[in-house]
Amino acid sequence: MxxxxxxxxxxxxxxxxxxxxxxxxxxxxxxxxxxxxxxxxxxxxxxxxxxxxxxxxxxxxxxxxxxxxxxxxxxxxxxxxxxxxxxxxxxxxxxxxxxxxxxxxxxxxxxxxxxxxxxxxxxxxxxxxxxxxxDEAKVARDLVKDTNLSLFLRYKLACYYFLLEDLRILWTHLHHEVNFKETLRNLFPDREVIIWTEYLEKKEALSVSAASKLKLVTDSFLVTAFLYGIENENVEAIKYCWKTMNLSKKILIYKDKIVIEREEMAYISYSDDNLLSKYNDAIIFPTYRHLLSRNLQEYDNILEVFALWINEDEMNVLMLHHKAYFIMLKCFLLWPYQYLFMETAEVFFKNLSGDDFYGLLHSIVDLIEDPTLGQTWEYRSLLKEFWVISPPHLHIHVIDRESRCFRSNDAVKPLFTSRYKLRPVFLIQKLIFLNTFTNDDELNLKLILEEATLHDKNNILHFQANDICFELISFGDFRLADMFLECLTLNGETLKTFKLSLALSIFRVVMERENLDLADEFVNWVCVSSNEVMDLKAEILPEVFQVSSIVHWLRIFNTPIPFLNDIFKWFLYTENKIEEWKNNIIFNESFSRYFVLEYDEKVSQRLDQFMEWLGYDEEKISSIKMQILLKALPDILEQLFKVYVEVSDETICINCILYLCSNKTKLMAEFVNSLHSLCKDYLEERNFIFCQHIISLYFDASSDPKFSCHLYNDKTVPLDVNLICSPLKKLDDIIAGQEKEKLCLQLDGKDLETTKIIMQ
Structure with a gap:
């Protein structure tokens, strides 16, 4: 009903x-x-x-x-x-x-x-x-009793689902059909129908006395049907035969490798993509595709078979030493098999590797926030239970996973380099940064951290503490940062020193987000009294107000110039002190490197705005630009060399030269003289000539049409600037990227390699 x-x-x-x-x-x-x-x-x-x-x-x-x-x-x-x-x-x-x-x-x-x-x-x-x-077997039993269906179809259903009692009754009824055996062969050439029909015919052919002594289902029939079930993914056949066979027969099948030879087809899979799971479709669980198969399977759920072996000797016999047990454990995390996970895991704990234990923890954490699966089970509680009952020797692998921290051919490197250092604590980071972090998550994190620190022989957590705390604080979660540091047993001066080490990174976030409230929360987190706050600001001040730091904020974080006034005042700077600081600014080499090597139009505008905020007039700005250019000559030459070798669009330095030059002729003359000495030691002849070509483009051809270039072998080559510039339009068009020309210099009547110069 x-x-x-x-x-x-x-x-x-x-x-x-x-x-x-x-x-x-x-x-x-x-x-x-x-x-x-x-x-x-x-x-x-x-x-x-x-x-x-x-x-x-x-x-x-x-x-x-x-x-x-x-x-x-x-x-x-x-x-x-x-x-x-x-x-x-x-x-x-x-x-x-x-x-x-x-x-x-x-x-x-x-x-x-x-x-x-x-x-x-x-x-x-x-x-x-x-x-x-x-429950497909239950449905099949009702279908077999439905007299509206044909007798042959009901027989086929009983054969497929191994409904023994129904088969005996239906076989008797089939004898009333004309030529029923021929009809069965023609209509239902299916393997399970043939197996049962042949077996029932064989039993029928025996004498009455012999048939009464013969068991309805013999061991040889069970083995035949069992192998059929494996080969044809018939779960009902596997279930029936496995339950009916005695343990000695199962062990014999396992030892003789009858099962193992065929299991890749249907039984136990070596890869996630081939698992025969009813709910393994990416279409159902799109957020968990790395575990679930991407294709819809036509087979029934093989996991139901393993459910019959939980807490039985068969599990130890058939699965304990099998390579696919880890995949099966991950599948038991999915609906509707979660109830099997803990029971199965307990059986495998003694053989579970550290990497597999680590992987299972990751899978559980992933499922906590899964939009579909996360609602079907209490994965937070499961994580706690799994951690508590797991053997202590597996807990070490949450932190000390050396085999995954460097490649085999990198054994000479330090254990934890910047490239690999995040991997050992990735699980802890995933827990900390869950989008829906609850009290249960905090308890789980504390539980794992407290034991993990005991096994942290290489101080990996301490190495990562800076990055983790920075992420937490940048999102304003100071309470969780305190809990994390408490688990690391940092206290006293060590704790304060650690907190101070975050200052510059936090203030970069402050500049990026224009969030002085975060700055207030940070100093209050570090300091206890108001006097300590003043001391902390004085300690941070030199780092924050280095010219290179400010340039970095202007360039990367797009910090508005007016916000500089706000940050100065936050440090209790008076107007007089701000003006004094402006007057003491020196544009050093680091400043040049920022604005020359990573130059673009926006950077140039911000450079102008910054200098105007400092109160410089046009003449002083022009002079500073010339100084910046000359200090950056080695880096500029290196960039020009890269452009030539890679034939790429990296001509930002060329544009930067033009932008910075208030007096092209004078500045470029100094630039060329410097190039003579800079490139002599390490550039090949044709590369140097290429650089000289580019430099020559920035001269007014009428003012100084000829001058010499000294090559590394002291050979003097006269360069005709008019000849080089004649195919080109105005310099402004070149800068705007409207010209892409090929230059070819005639040297002693021979063609040098044609060089592509792409101007932006």
């Missing part, structure tokens, strides 16, 4: 799940699954499930539309219920249960010829397990 939203049974289920004070959480969750099952079997919802989406279309957008329409249909059906009831219904389970119904109906349609309409009308909530999956 189909359950309806208004039925007394449905109302009782709603009332049952709301008795929170009298029910433990695990039972509440089971009641929630019951409600989702009943909702999914409502007539309107079933029609939405079966007929609004052409399953299995591998399109996440179509699946999303189907899911949204399905949930709207459910909400509409519950509109008359009080909100306090509707609010606790696990709606997210309905699409998952619906997909299970679709896959089940698709299999019945393709293998037994039963239409989707028939499946929609036949399925009911009593056919589901407490975990929300369809």
């Amino acid at each position: 189909m359950e309806q939203f208004g039925s007394p049974k449905f109302y009782n289920l709603i009332r049952e799940i709301t008795t929170e004070n009298r029910m433990v959480p695990s039972l509440q969750k089971l009641c929630g699954v019951k409600i989702a099952i009943v909702i999914s079997n409502n007539s309107d919802v079933k029609n939405q499930i079966f007929f609004s989406w052409k399953f299995p279309q591998k399109s996440f957008s179509k699946y999303s539309r189907w899911r949204s329409a399905l949930l709207r249909s459910v909400t509409k059906g519950l509109k008359d219920y009080p909100q306090r009831f509707v609010g606790i219904i696990p709606f997210y389970l309905v699409p998952l249960i619906g997909l299970g119904m679709l896959k089940w109906s698709q299999f019945l349609e393709s293998y037994f010829g039963l239409t989707k309409k028939f499946c929609c009308e036949f399925i009911q909530s009593s056919f589901f397990t407490p975990r929300g999956t369809i």
Whole structure:
């Protein structure tokens, strides 16, 4: 009987799940699954499930539309219920249960010829397990009893699902059909039908006395059927045979490698992509694609078979020494098999490697915030339980994972270089930076940190503390930063020194976000008294107000110039002190490097704005630009050489030269003289000539059309600037990137290599 939203049974289920004070959480969750099952079997919802989406279309957008329409249909059906009831219904389970119904109906349609309409009308909530999956064997037993179906189809169903008692009855009824054996061979050439038919024929051929002594199912038949189940992914055959065979027969099969030879096809997979899981579609769980297969599978869930072996000798025999056990453990984290995870993990703990333990912790943390799976199970509680019952020797691998910290050919390097240092504490970082960080997460983090620090022989956490605390503080989470440092047992002067080491990084964030409130929170976090605040500001001041630091903020963070006044005043600077600081600014080599090597139009504008804020006039600004250029000559030459060798667009230095030159002729003359000495030692002849070509482009050809270039071998080459510049338009067009010309210099009547010069 189909359950309806208004039925007394449905109302009782709603009332049952709301008795929170009298029910433990695990039972509440089971009641929630019951409600989702009943909702999914409502007539309107079933029609939405079966007929609004052409399953299995591998399109996440179509699946999303189907899911949204399905949930709207459910909400509409519950509109008359009080909100306090509707609010606790696990709606997210309905699409998952619906997909299970679709896959089940698709299999019945393709293998037994039963239409989707028939499946929609036949399925009911009593056919589901407490975990929300369809009990296909139970459905098959009801189908076999349905006299509206043909006798041959019912026989095929009984063969496929190994329904022994029904097979005996149906075999008797088939004898009343004309030429039934020939009909079976013609209509149903399926392997399971052939296996059972041949076996029943063999038993039938025996004498009455011999048949009565013969067991209905012999060991040889079980082995044959078992291998068939493995080869053809028939879970029911595997279940039936494995339960029926005695342990000695199972061990014999394992030792003889009859199973192992064929398991890659269906039994245990070596890779995530081949796992035969009913809920392994990326279309269902798009956020967990690295574990789940990307293709819709046509097979039943092989995990149900392993569920029969939990806490039995078969698990030790068949799975304990198998390479795929780690993949199976990860699959047990997924709905609806979470209840198997802890039981299975306990069996494997003695053989679980450190890397696999670390990987399982990562998988659990990933699932905490999964939008679909995160709602189906208490993964936060599972993480705590898994950590508590796991052996202490596995806890070491959360921190001390040397094999993953450097490559095998890097053994001579320090253990933790900047390239690999984040990996050992990546799990802890993932926990800290969960988007929905709760009190349970904090307790789990503290639990892991307290024990991890005991095994942190290489002080990896201390190496990473700066980065982790910086991230926490930049988001204003000072309380969690304190908890993290407390676990590291930092105290007294060591703790204060560590906090002070974050000052410059934090003030970069302050400049980037123009957030002086964060600056106030930081100094209050470091200091206890107001006097300490003043001392801290005085200590930070020299670092913050280095010219190179300010240039970095202007260039990278796009800090507005007026905000500099605010930050000065935050440091209790008076107007007089600000003016004094401006007058003492020296544009050193680091300043030149910022504005020359990473030059672009925006940087030039900010350079002008900064100098104007300092109160410089145009003449002084021009003079400073010339100084910057001359100090940066070695770096400029190196960039020009890169442009030539790589034939790329990296001509920012050339543009920068033009921008900085207030007096081109005078400045370029000094520039050329400096180039003579700079390039003599390490540039080849043609590369130097190339550089000289570029320099020559910036001269007014009429003012100084000829001058000499001294090569590294002291050979003097006259350069005709008019000849070089004649194919080019105005200098402004070149700067604007409107010209891309090829230059070719005639030297002693021979062509040098044609050089591409790309001007921006």
